[in-house]
Amino acid sequence: MYLGAHCSGGIKKSLDRAAEIGADSLQLFVQSPRAWKFPDHDPKDLAAFRTKREELGIGGVVVHALYLVNLASPNDEFYEKSIATMSSTMDASSAIGAEAVIFPVGSHQGAGFEAGLERVVPAMEQILEHSSETTWLLMENSAGAGGDDRPLARRARRAVRRVLEARAARRLPRLVPPLGVRLRR
Secondary structure, eight states, X not given: OOOEXXXXXXXXXXXXXXXXXXXXXXXXXXXXXXXXXXXOOOHHHHHHHHHHHHHHTOOEEEEEOOTTOOTTOSXXXXXXXXXXXXXHXXXXXXXXXXXXXXXXXXXXXXXXXXXXXHHHXXXXXXXXXXXXXXXXXXXXXXXXXXXXGOOGGGGHXXXXXXXXXXXXXXXXXXXXXXXXXXXXX
């Protein structure tokens, strides 16, 4: 069993913070959790993370995506920003050897579950093109509001099934889902 925490400091300092508290796993952000602008990570910093992780014996690393992500948004600008930042997050997470990226699927914002689902499925397909053999995509299933506009991940089995069916039909690579469902590329 791994014990860990969500550690601040991003790619450059989160491992040190995990070691300071005696953690053998951690969750981190690879960008500011509240800003769309994704940093241009130096490849040397990405390699240094992998090396330091091995030196410290950190077993599990999970990246948390930007809080603003909403793959179900009916707003085209917001939707495109969400896909772009998730793709960059997957690239950076794969580069540091993280086991997974956890992300909030989002809310349909009143457009209806089916409309939201129609946005989520192609978005996840695009994002999964940035995954690796070792870095999974995990849907967060507990964030967001309740009621009819609750996050799609709470009803994610349908979303996951649709993504899997779409990927199988187009022979696309790997995925990962919520509620214990893991999607591979």
